[in-house]
Amino acid sequence: MRHGKYPFVIGFLIAPVALYVTFVIWPYAQAFWISMTNWRGLSAPQYVGFDNFRRLLDDGAFWKAIQHHGVLLLALPLITIAIALFFAFLLNVGGKSSGGQRQGVWGSKFYRVVFFFPQVLAVAIIAVLFQTVYRPNESGLINGVLMKLGLDPVLFLIRPNLALWSIIAVLVWQAVGFYVVLFSAGMASIPGEIYEAAEMDGASRVTLFFRVTLPLLWDTLQVAWVYLGIAAFDCFAIVAVLSIDGGGPDGATTVLAVEIYRNAFTYQKYGYASAMGVALFFLTITFAALTLRLTKRESVEY
Amino acid sequence: MNPQSTLPPTPAALPPKTGDPSVPVGRRGKGPRSEVRFFSGLGHVALAVWAVIVIVPILWTFLAAFKNTTEIFSSPWTLPAELRWENFGRAWTKARVGRYFLNSVIVVGGSTFLTMLLGSMAAYVLARYRFWGNRAVYYLFVSGLAFPVFLALVPLFFVVKQLGLLDTYQGVVLVYTAYSLPFTVFFLAAFFKTLPTSVAEAGMIDGCGHTRLFFQVMMPMAKPGLISVAIFNIIGQWAQYQLPLVLLSDKNKWVLTQGIAEISVNAGYEADWSGLFAALTLAILPMIIVYAIFQRQIQAGLTSGAVK
Numbered sequence: 001m002r003h004g005k006y007p008f009v010i011g012f013l014i015a016p017v018a019l020y021v022t023f024v025i026w027p028y029a030q031a032f033w034i035s036m037t038n039w040r041g042l043s044a045p046q047y048v049g050f051d052n053f054r055r056l057l058d059d060g061a062f063w064k065a066i067q068h069h070g071v072l073l074l075a076l077p078l079i080t081i082a083i084a085l086f087f088a089f090l091l092n093v094g095g096k097s098s099g100g101q102r103q104g105v106w107g108s109k110f111y112r113v114v115f116f117f118p119q120v121l122a123v124a125i126i127a128v129l130f131q132t133v134y135r136p137n138e139s140g141l142i143n144g145v146l147m148k149l150g151l152d153p154v155l156f157l158i159r160p161n162l163a164l165w166s167i168i169a170v171l172v173w174q175a176v177g178f179y180v181v182l183f184s185a186g187m188a189s190i191p192g193e194i195y196e197a198a199e200m201d202g203a204s205r206v207t208l209f210f211r212v213t214l215p216l217l218w219d220t221l222q223v224a225w226v227y228l229g230i231a232a233f234d235c236f237a238i239v240a241v242l243s244i245d246g247g248g249p250d251g252a253t254t255v256l257a258v259e260i261y262r263n264a265f266t267y268q269k270y271g272y273a274s275a276m277g278v279a280l281f282f283l284t285i286t287f288a289a290l291t292l293r294l295t296k297r298e299s300v301e302y
Numbered sequence: 303m304n305p306q307s308t309l310p311p312t313p314a315a316l317p318p319k320t321g322d323p324s325v326p327v328g329r330r331g332k333g334p335r336s337e338v339r340f341f342s343g344l345g346h347v348a349l350a351v352w353a354v355i356v357i358v359p360i361l362w363t364f365l366a367a368f369k370n371t372t373e374i375f376s377s378p379w380t381l382p383a384e385l386r387w388e389n390f391g392r393a394w395t396k397a398r399v400g401r402y403f404l405n406s407v408i409v410v411g412g413s414t415f416l417t418m419l420l421g422s423m424a425a426y427v428l429a430r431y432r433f434w435g436n437r438a439v440y441y442l443f444v445s446g447l448a449f450p451v452f453l454a455l456v457p458l459f460f461v462v463k464q465l466g467l468l469d470t471y472q473g474v475v476l477v478y479t480a481y482s483l484p485f486t487v488f489f490l491a492a493f494f495k496t497l498p499t500s501v502a503e504a505g506m507i508d509g510c511g512h513t514r515l516f517f518q519v520m521m522p523m524a525k526p527g528l529i530s531v532a533i534f535n536i537i538g539q540w541a542q543y544q545l546p547l548v549l550l551s552d553k554n555k556w557v558l559t560q561g562i563a564e565i566s567v568n569a570g571y572e573a574d575w576s577g578l579f580a581a582l583t584l585a586i587l588p589m590i591i592v593y594a595i596f597q598r599q600i601q602a603g604l605t606s607g608a609v610k
Contacts, residue, residue, distance in 0.1 A: 005512070008431075013439065016421065016423060016424040027456075027457035028457075086348070107346075117593055120600060121589055125541075127563070128566040132578070173356070234451075240547075284450050
């Protein structure tokens with residue numbers, strides 16, 4: 001029976017593992033080493049210890065990027081989860097209850113399909129789409145209306161203190177539908193009797209939401225928060241394509257991924273770019289670990 | 303489906319019995335009902351507004367694709383005066399959307415196939431065979447989920463370069479596959495674990511070898527899981543932007559996301575705005591069609607990874 005187990009196991013694993021080690025593990029391992037060198041691609045890399053990281057601490061662009069990640073990290077999950085939760089609640093339990101079965105409002109199916117759609121579009125395509133939406137003259141979707149109404153155009157991507165929020169708005173626009181579906185799946189698994197019982201006791205919709213839905217959805221919310229947080233640490237495509245000169249105006253929307261790409265593939269500062277990559281790695285890991293730690297609580301059994 | 307739906311509605315759903323002192327007005331009777339009305343009213347408005355926010359930019363793009371530059375600037379909110387199909391022709395050939403589209407199909411087709419084949423092979427062995435080092439290999443794969451791709455970008459570029467795979471379809475296919483393996487293995491290993499052992503044992507008794515057992519018995523049994531992961535990978539790989547940006551500098555090999563981003567930069571210089579909108583439409587429309595057909599599976603496929 002068991003003859004030929006090892007040749008089979010090795011035969012099945014060798015190709016995936018070889019591919020994975022070559023293109024994923026090996027580059028990751030190298031990145032840590034390159035971050036300790038002054039490599040610029042021409043001569044052999046020289047070990048410089050933590051020099052790159054010291055320079056990173058004096059780099060204004062790095063700190064700007066970190067600051068933007070901070071804003072993204074708070075705003076993106078908060079706004080997205082708030083909107084998605086509200087919609088998911090409406091779509092699943094917001095309507096009448098008939099025969100003890102909680103229902104969504106009329107048209108739930110349609111909304112779920114429409115809201116989710118941006119999720120299947122590539123972020124780079126969405127970025128180009130919103131370039132046209134945000135355009136500062138009468139050819140822009142929003143400013144076209146404003147100017148027809150005799151108002152001044154809003155310089156979405158040009159005004160430094162507005163540009164980052166314009167980008168966050170696009171990220172929220174894309175993400176909401178996914179989390180509506182995710183939370184809907186979570187809400188669907190909450191037994192109807194719980195709502196029934198709460199309603200018998202005279203609980204209002206608001207009470208139902210905060211005292212029943214939210215606690216029972218805690219695990220899903222945690223997953224959503226981690227996902228959105230990781231998205232807040234990446235967002236390369238959107239910033240690179242949508243913002244003015246990839247992170248502009250004047251660094252007002254720059255993020256680490258854009259700085260890494262610029263340092264590596266524009267300035268050929270491979271060592272320095274890798275140091276930023278290592279910083280990004282530790283930030284992401286710390287965020288995920290902290291979130292899971294801080295939001296840990298007994299999940300409610302039902 | 304719902305056996306209770308034929309039952310009479312619960313008291314909460316009935317109109318309040320006015321004048322019945324046994325029902326405390328405002329708690330069980332009137333309160334929830336007016337609240338329901340208020341909430342569904344507010345809810346409908348909010349939902350409709352969001353639907354408009356999602357649909358309008360896309361619809362507006364489709365309309366602008368038929369306009370000419372003058373119309374785009376002078377009347378952004380009106381319908382095009384005539385249907386200018388030539389905008390699409392220009393986008394498809396001159397702006398090379400056709401080329402980029404084909405490249406995306408080649409790359410995503412190849413890498414999704416390879417990801418599913420290699421990913422399910424690894425996941426199957428890791429899920430159902432006990433051998434020395436099993437856990438180590440499994441965690442090696444799963445650890446890839448935690449790393450940001452940007453950490454590896456510089457070394458990855460040089461690895462691909464040294465292998466002579468820069469600017470080749472093969473290079474991109476292999477890299478996409480490698481970066482798709484962590485999630486694929488993670489998800490499918492969990493899936494293969496849930497499949498019953500009895501069928502596999504029966505196959506073994508009938509003299510089925512390990513390899514045949516996998517391809518002829520286990521793969522068909524794992525079909526629902528395979529489809530979910532395949533959808534996840536197709537959408538993810540189709541949307542890739544940063545990896546091709548680093549790995550493909552030859553314009554002939556560019557994928558759709560790269561191509562469209564480049565067109566948007568050039569549109570300003572060449573003032574071919576309608577060409578840009580046509581190109582965008584050509585990039586978005588196939589996704590709408592695919593999504594409309596498979597939306598149930600797509601929603602399940604993309605979210606199933608998050609709930610597990």
